[in-house]
């Protein structure tokens with residue numbers, strides 16, 4: 247207490263001294279006051295400005311997607327296009343194998359246009375050796391070896407299901423981390439062993455999922471057009487491949503322009519800036535998305551990838567990959583189809599039950615351990631469903 251009193255006493259003294267000094271030097275005081283006022287004003291301005299954004303991250307996302315929508319064939323933005331369109335020299339146009347693509351009229355969008363990216367690993371022969379009936383395309387983070395291994399020993403075991411060739415491939419972008427070269431080496435090594443990695447030169451991040459999906463579509467169109475069907479499926483999914491093949495083999499199932507999965511009708515566009523699904527009104531002005539199939543697992547006829555790649559030049563990209571595919575379908579005058587049976591494609595199907603899982607096609611899982619456990623149980627000998635009447 248006393249120390250405090252003496253302290254205030256001292257500062258009172260100081261203040262008196264300062265006051266007497268400034269009284270004498272009135273001009274200096276005025277100048278100091280002006281500087282202080284300016285400083286306070288600056289701080290106020292800054293506070294107001296930074297309050298209008300929920301986080302720095304969302305500002306960055308905003309800027310990136312503004313670039314998306316500004317992108318234009320006649321005036322390409324110099325900043326965002328990390329991987330510019332491959333430059334066609336006049337001499338190249340001479341080539342007969344690669345005629346210059348004819349671009350449709352209207353604004354052009356490059357960020358999600360997959361030809362802007364290049365395959366580092368492309369599995370060029372994967373579909374040539376044994377033309378697959380179905381290709382399972384699995385987007386996965388470059389460093390997620392555990393997921394790839396779990397899938398390789400469960401639903402991703404490439405081979406025959408119901409008498410049809412099924413091929414599973416993983417699609418990866420470049421790691422954004424510092425140890426890129428080390429990561430690359432690991433990936434190359436893993437690929438030598440399994441020959442199932444497709445690596446493209448975009449930066450693999452959640453924000454870039456639309457790019458990843460479009461690169462996947464480009465690969466299907468250019469390297470695997472002889473497959474009948476394909477499926478995009480995430481690593482956290484359970485997939486009953488036999489049921490999927492049986493569904494696709496049904497004669498009444500459309501062979502072209504077909505896409506199915508868990509459909510989302512009138513999906514609300516998220517406008518909350520802190521959400522990872524945030525999309526600004528400038529990027530996508532409508533309050534809802536067109537009908538689309540949820541990203542974790544959708545199956546489609548393999549004529550569609552080429553059509554998506556072409557149309558993507560004219561569909562303004564959003565970072566919501568599944569909604570973007572819905573937008574491409576709409577622009578093509580197509581629409582996703584409901585699965586040909588109830589409860590085939592699921593979000594969370596509910597607790598594991600051998601009989602139930604023997605009838606579904608997809609369900610979201612909580613862990614890779616679950617995947618291996620459920621798969622092993624489902625595949626064990628014996629009928630999956632007990633006879634209720636047999637008591």
Ligand SMILES: *[C@@H]1O[C@H](CO)[C@@H](O)[C@H](O)[C@H]1NC(C)=O
Nearest residue numbers: 315316317318319320321353
């Ligand atoms: C595209 O470029 C042309 C020519 O530079 C310009 O007039 C037009 O406004 C641009 N469009 C967009 C959407 O930026």
Ligand SMILES: *[C@@H]1O[C@H](CO)[C@@H](O)[C@H](O)[C@H]1NC(C)=O
Nearest residue numbers: 336337338339340341342343
């Ligand atoms: C164009 O192609 C022809 C035949 O393929 C070739 O002889 C000629 O050298 C090429 N011209 C250029 C400029 O590359």
Ligand SMILES: *[C@@H]1O[C@H](CO)[C@@H](O)[C@H](O)[C@H]1NC(C)=O
Nearest residue numbers: 333334335336337338339340
């Ligand atoms: C393109 O072709 C012209 C002649 O047709 C030649 O002089 C020039 O060197 C070529 N450029 C390249 C990059 O090949």
Ligand SMILES: *[C@@H]1O[C@H](CO)[C@@H](O)[C@H](O)[C@H]1NC(C)=O
Nearest residue numbers: 328329448449450451453454
């Ligand atoms: C991908 O995403 C990251 C950050 O999320 C960004 O820095 C990068 O430029 C994006 N685009 C490409 C083409 O890699």
Ligand SMILES: *[C@@H]1O[C@H](CO)[C@@H](O)[C@H](O)[C@H]1NC(C)=O
Nearest residue numbers: 629631632633634635636637
């Ligand atoms: C059990 O079900 C199978 C078909 O699911 C049937 O073929 C079999 O006859 C049934 N067994 C008994 C004892 O009911």
